[in-house]
Amino acid sequence: MTIDHLTKTFGAVRAVDDLSFRVTPGRVTGFLGPNGAGKTTTLRMLLGLVRPTSGTATIGGRSYGQLAHPMRSVGSALEASSFHPGRTALDHLRVYAPQVGVSDARCREVLDLVGLGSVAKRRAGGFSLGMRQRLGLATTLLGDPRVLLLDEPANGLDPQGIAWLRAFLRHLAGEGRTVLVSSHVLSEVEQTVDDVVIIARGRLVHASSLGELAALAEPSVRVTSPDVAGLERLVADAGWSAQVDASVPAPPGTAVLRRVPAAEVGARAFTAGVELHELATRDVGLEGIFLQLVADGAPAAGGAAAAESASEADPEAGR
Known part of the structure; x- marks a missing residue:
């Protein structure tokens, strides 16, 4: 057809x-x-x-x-x-x-x-x-x-x-x-x-x-920190792609990091001394x-x- x-x-x-x-x-x-x-x-x-x-x-x-x-x-x-x-x-x-x-x-x-x-x-x-x-x-x-x-x-x-x-x-x-x-x-x-x-x-x-459609999914990590400046500095130094999570109301210091594993975020935050209150993987899914x-x-x-x-x-x- x-x-x-x-x-x-x-x-x-x-x-x-x-x-x-x-x-x-x-x-x-x-x-x-x-x-x-x-x-x-x-x-x-x-x-x-x-x-x-x-x-x-x-x-x-x-x-x-x-x-x-x-x-x-x-x-x-x-x-x-x-x-x-x-x-x-x-x-x-x-x-x-x-x-x-x-x-x-x-x-x-x-x-x-x-x-x-x-x-x-x-x-x-x-x-x-x-x-x-x-x-x-x-x-x-x-x-x-x-x-x-x-x-x-x-x-x-x-x-x-x-x-x-x-x-x-x-x-x-x-x-x-x-x-x-x-x-x-x-x-x-x-x-x-x-x-x-x-x-x-x-x-x-x-x-x-x-x-192939499923391969288009881009896993992301939602991260929240009370240290807003520290989180921004961490993201910039690592060169991560970040955006504000607009899907749910969130306080300052919350962002979604794309194409980066949660383990890497956690390790770098620990090394940099940035306190994290949330570190959660978010899968886009087919829908x-x-x-x-x-x-x-x-x-x-x-x-x-x-x-x-x-x-x-x-x-x-x-x-």
Whole structure:
């Protein structure tokens, strides 16, 4: 799956801005960004529901409209509410089965796969959001596709459901499928994904393996001393990078030292005779890295977020 210089504008708003990345088969890729960052618009362009202003979005070198059997090639779930409330779970799948070209047995099989086999004859109108998420996933799997596009699939799932989804997506990727999962919260997917693509205001801000993202973390040390002048002198003499810790109210003599081990700070303070009242290691963590990456590109109110909403009513959709 390849996104190549993809751009989409809605009036004066640029929802997706010269976006390029690739998604690798056999791996789960997290497509991440704040609400309104352009994730859903990108997925809709991949599925031919929105026409790009420029650039291309291809699957196996072809646009979605050029695929001979789209639902056998790509399974997508962009929302969990597109169900007729009066239809049973099984009947919902039976509506799609002729379009996909699969049997009634396949409908029952995918319901079992997502854990809904026991409620196959219950009406979807009575399903919880988590159950609707599972039914949406079952729909994407009808054609046994090699590519899966899932928009916020963990939304509405309880902890047990999230654990199940995590294992299930890992299983699908282990079969060599391409799995792209969008989310605006890294913590929801960090135990699931192999790779991450992070966007903000429609632009790419980072793309790498999850391990490479974690390597961006910069451990820091929070240090407090009643000897303000002594601490300042210690930091200057050592050549450490220091800043005031603005995350919590702090008295004078408190600073965050970056890229320096706590043991080194303690040893140098002892040698210099600087009294310390606090010496604590602070790890940024993956969520912290994510927030730092998107901070400068976070969409302004009414900007990209409005464009995401506009994409759902795009007059070019499907053309």
